[in-house]
Amino acid sequence: MKKILVGLKRVVDFNVRVRVRPDGSGVDTDGVKMSINPFDEIALEEALRIKERGEATEIVAVSIGSSEAQQQLRTGLAMGADRAILVETDGPLDQLSVAGIFLALVNKEKPDLVLLGKQAIDNDNNQTGQMLAALWDRPQATFASKLVLNGSSATVTREVDAGLEVIEVDLPAVVTTDLRLNEPRYVKLPDIMKAKKKPLEHIKVAELDVAVSQELKDLSYEPPPQRSKGVIVEDVAALVSALKAKGLA
């Protein structure tokens, strides 16, 4: 196997508790910490391990979005990706368009494996990998917690609701990562310096031959209904009577 394409989406850091803007136009992202989507870090880590085992030769990190996503790509390069591609868009795109952009890059780069996160923790869509696989007419192995490459195919263990499902897919294929696939490495300072010299290519969406749209209209955002803080009981006896009072015990 030669090339692995990895998606790195820039998202609000998982530790940030986001707030809906008072006018309902979106969530507040001003001055909020942004990071690589956690599942994408796992995807990149997996790619690095595959390369370190000698089963791949090149890792290309891809981000689609504003020019600020360069930061996340630089982090990806510091982790060990060989080069990066930023597809610059003006404004938000729907997920089918994002998958279409990935397809255009796949046709250009001809990777043997595409590793994406199972879900971006901002829109919580959980779609891109499946959509890319469909458009590309190739296999998908979503929610991977184990990935074994055997030449022209891969054996993937998937975290499904019933437990663990093992499937075999022919390559090239799209694999999306779950949390237990691996633990991503930390970036070391010298690697950040070295990463500055690695190639980061900028492409404008218009340069790719893909139709993009925003078909799903986001009408308004609202905060979720809040659960109110309850009572603290003194002891087990008080807990049991509180449960009994609610008819729960």
Place this chain on the structure above:
Amino acid sequence: MSKVLVIAEHDGSSLNPSTAKCVACASELPDAEVHVAIFSDHGEEVAAQAAQLESVNKVLQIDRAENKHPLAAILAPQVVALAGKYSHLFGPSTTFGKDLMARIAALLKVNQLSDIMSVEGANRFKRPVYAGNAILTVETPPDKPVVATVRTASYQAAESGNNAPVENIEIAAELPRHTRFLELKTGKSDRPDLQTATTVVSGGRALGGSENFDIIYKLADVLGAAVGASRAAVDAGYVPNEMQVGQTGKIIAPDLYIAVGISGAIQHLTGIKDAGTIVAINKDEDAPIFEVADIGLVGDLFKLVPELTEALAT
């Protein structure tokens, strides 16, 4: 009129309760006609169960040897072959539905809507984003089919009592061979199912080991409860992955949820927002779980949980 096709989730012999929840959501669409599709190698048994669900107008049974295991790459082209007649294609927001519906959407060249939590109109829906910290109202294009997953925790299962007709359908679609099922490893237990149980007891990192999870199982036994866990407990190997509750695990809505030794990270809370009553047992009175708990008990779980089990048993 809305014509809805619900893609059933099942294990070959029983219909997964997520399907009845999708049907409930589908029936909220204006003037809805609801069909349920059963893809299986021998679908009679499951089709008969689907036919009993209220609001179902017809069950489509598509038997094919390749449908023995639910692989998205195999099922999607078959669903696409049926899609022309429908305004809406729904599946559950389970791992089955998430894997499948996005593949179907892309084959149809439409977007997919994830996690419908309420139907506001034939093309208008609410869904959670940012781990449930914001609720988004979305409008889909009126001239294209709506392909969506239904957030099962937001719906009560459709009742049984119906007797809808079952139609056997043959689909000639050519199916890919690039994806092969090898094995499903499931920790099948006699306990209530986590996603449908009315009471759930979950343990966190504080349990410190898989043997210690025994006290959680014992409490669950006296309550007739299902057992869940935080990600930290699953990552540490105390319990298997299918027990994880939260943003990336199962989203559940039991009447009673008891969180034991769980701090209450946003990603965990996402999974329990719709619970009726939340009880938290934690030794740290400042743990965020107490911000959402209806009843909190501060102290050492290794002392309190056995005490609670004992008190409830008598």
